[in-house]
Amino acid sequence: MSSQEVEVLVVGGGQAGLAMSEHLSEGGVPHLVLERSRIAERWRSERWDSLVANGPAWHDRFPGLEFVDLDPDAFAGKEQVADYFVAYAEKINAPIRTGVEVTSVTRHADRPGFRAQASDGTTIDARYVVAATGPFQRPVIPPIVPENAGPRQIHSSAYRNPDQLPEGAVVVIGAGSSGVQIADELHRSGRRVYLSVGPHDRPPRRYRGRDFCWWLGVLGLWDAETPPQGAEHVTIAVSGARGGHTVDFRELGRRGITLVGLTAAYDDGILRFAPDLAGNIANGDANYLSLLDAADAYIARNGLDLPEEPEARELGADPDCLTNPVLELDLAEAGVTSIVWATGFAADYGWLKVDAFDERGRPRQRRGVSTEPGVYFLGLPWLSRRGSSFIWGVWHDARYVADHIAISRGYLAYDQSA
Ligand SMILES: Cc1cc2nc3c(=O)[nH]c(=O)nc-3n(C[C@H](O)[C@H](O)[C@H](O)COP(=O)(O)OP(=O)(O)OC[C@H]3O[C@@H](n4cnc5c(N)ncnc54)[C@H](O)[C@@H]3O)c2cc1C
Numbered sequence: 001m002s003s004q005e006v007e008v009l010v011v012g013g014g015q016a017g018l019a020m021s022e023h024l025s026e027g028g029v030p031h032l033v034l035e036r037s038r039i040a041e042r043w044r045s046e047r048w049d050s051l052v053a054n055g056p057a058w059h060d061r062f063p064g065l066e067f068v069d070l071d072p073d074a075f076a077g078k079e080q081v082a083d084y085f086v087a088y089a090e091k092i093n094a095p096i097r098t099g100v101e102v103t104s105v106t107r108h109a110d111r112p113g114f115r116a117q118a119s120d121g122t123t124i125d126a127r128y129v130v131a132a133t134g135p136f137q138r139p140v141i142p143p144i145v146p147e148n149a150g151p152r153q154i155h156s157s158a159y160r161n162p163d164q165l166p167e168g169a170v171v172v173i174g175a176g177s178s179g180v181q182i183a184d185e186l187h188r189s190g191r192r193v194y195l196s197v198g199p200h201d202r203p204p205r206r207y208r209g210r211d212f213c214w215w216l217g218v219l220g221l222w223d224a225e226t227p228p229q230g231a232e233h234v235t236i237a238v239s240g241a242r243g244g245h246t247v248d249f250r251e252l253g254r255r256g257i258t259l260v261g262l263t264a265a266y267d268d269g270i271l272r273f274a275p276d277l278a279g280n281i282a283n284g285d286a287n288y289l290s291l292l293d294a295a296d297a298y299i300a301r302n303g304l305d306l307p308e309e310p311e312a313r314e315l316g317a318d319p320d321c322l323t324n325p326v327l328e329l330d331l332a333e334a335g336v337t338s339i340v341w342a343t344g345f346a347a348d349y350g351w352l353k354v355d356a357f358d359e360r361g362r363p364r365q366r367r368g369v370s371t372e373p374g375v376y377f378l379g380l381p382w383l384s385r386r387g388s389s390f391i392w393g394v395w396h397d398a399r400y401v402a403d404h405i406a407i408s409r410g411y412l413a414y415d416q417s418a
Pocket of ligand 1: 011012013014015016017034035036037038039040041042043047052053054055060100101102103132133134135136178351378379380389390391392394
């Protein structure tokens with residue numbers, strides 16, 4: 001069994017691991033990135049075929065590299081995003097080893113630093129460890145419908161395309177960016193679709209000539225440091241599909257998707273929904289309109305010459321499913337053969353055996369600096385701000401973490417010279 005010493009071990013070779021590598025290299029800090037599969041693997045094998053980035057190419061990228069052969073206002077396909085990160089790794093000459101999983105990390109008992117065990121049998125001793133294993137690690141399916149209930153049940157991370165599902169109607173549960181896009185794709189392929197809609201934000205795709213990514217940027221909302229009160233889990237429904245469009249639940253309903261409230265329970269073939277559909281849609285509308293208001297105020301305050309767009313405030317007629325909500329669905333009677341759970345992800349740090357987690361297994365950290373000295377986290381939702389789990393945001397968080405490591409190394413260097 002071989003062993004190796006590195007100053008910093010970065011676990012995970014997605015965008016977070018690469019951003020970390022770039023900043024460490026810039027500071028001259030020796031490091032190694034271990035990726036259990038391929039660079040940016042989740043973009044290749046844990047996303048559906050037609051997925052494009054939610055933000056335009058000018059925005060959803062790192063500062064040091066633009067997408068090649070892509071209009072900056074276009075939305076990169078998932079493979080283009082993965083290719084972008086492969087190119088990025090080459091550009092920064094990242095010391096990355098792929099196909100190697102870190103199976104455990106423990107703190108040394110009698111000296112600083114950590115020992116990592118890797119799946120290729122190597123042992124790595126590192127002074128610092130950065131966990132860059134992703135914001136969305138383990139698919140979560142709430143235990144509502146028993147496995148043997150009948151319909152095929154998959155998580156959105158396992159959904160690829162409509163042909164993968166048996167013929168028949170589909171219930172899509174969760175109406176964040178994933179659920180709403182998957183429901184739309186299934187409906188366009190000719191399926192009967194039920195979409196279970198919970199609380200959500202739904203910014204306009206574009207308003208007065210600017211993409212919502214731009215609006216969130218100039219309004220300081222990407223930089224918001226804490227989630228709005230009570231909104232820690234509110235998902236954001238946006239789509240770059242077919243050139244990008246505002247997610248409009250009424251329009252989906254009018255086109256024939258049956259919107260239902262939160263999926264509450266299942267019993268004996270019947271799926272039951274909370275009577276909260278109208279409220280969830282109204283709150284989403286309020287969020288949408290508040291962004292228009294903020295954008296208008298910004299334009300007025302800064303004297304910008306951007307075209308008026310009063311029609312953006314027309315919400316359109318309520319579809320029947322909104323005025324007469326379905327509260328229960330007999331799955332067999334409705335011909336439902338599949339359920340797609342777009343219900344999010346949990347973290348899984350089973351390999352990181354250090355004192356850096358709360359009683360629910362969540363990292364105890366501030367801006368990525370954990371309570372276990374020498375251990376850092378990157379890429380987590382709201383790590384430092386709203387943008388933290390997104391492509392552009394993680395790059396800035398990685399710079400902060402690299403800086404923290406540099407400061408720590410400075411003190412240790414003084415000790416040694418003394
Ligand atoms: C459907 C979907 C669409 C999204 N679209 C966008 C978008 O358009 N724009 C945007 O900015 N963000 C988007 N995101 C959010 C975010 O950008 C992605 O989730 C992104 O993959 C996160 O990158 P990451 O490097 O933090 O984590 P990951 O991409 O999850 O990378 C972590 C890596 O760590 C590896 N790994 C895990 N455990 C180990 C281990 N023990 N040892 C070694 N390697 C390990 C994994 O194989 C993986 O490659 C989207 C997320 C989802 C789910």
